[in-house]
Amino acid sequence: MRGLKKTKAGIKQEKEAVLAIEISQWEVSTRAYRILKYYLGRSISEPVEVTIRHLLGFKKSEFLRMHNFGIKSMKELEEFLLKYELHLEMSNREITEWLER
Structure with missing residues (x-):
């Protein structure tokens, strides 16, 4: 019955x-997508695509000011x-704990 149970490493x-x-793959409205792409893209120093990981450290108030x-x-x-059982304002420690669960 190998393969039926996911390993911790696999999870x-x-x-x-x-x-x-x-x-570009997030399940959000076009309006939210455009605003997030504009503001989050500007906050990252390197020219990379914005990911969920980039989002997690932001405060709710920062988004509402956009x-x-x-x-x-x-x-x-x-x-x-x-x-995905994630939320804004997650610290690196919280993200690591989420990954380990």
């Missing part, structure tokens, strides 16, 4: 893949993250 690898999901990013977009973003 961690799947979670690493979740953190690497690029913004032009046209309101309560509805915020709720949409939080619900998207909850699907």
Whole structure:
């Protein structure tokens, strides 16, 4: 019955893949996508695609200060993250703990 049970390493690898999901693949509205791509893309010094991992360290208040990013977009973003048992303002320690669960 080998292969039916996921190994801890396999689960961690799947979670690493979740953190690497690029913004273009996020399940959010076009409005939220465009705002996030613009603002988050500007906050990263290297020209890379924005991923879920980039998002996690931000505070809710930082998103709400973004032009046209309101309560509805915020709720949409939080619900998207909850699907993966993630949330905003996660520290590196919290992310590591999430990966190890």
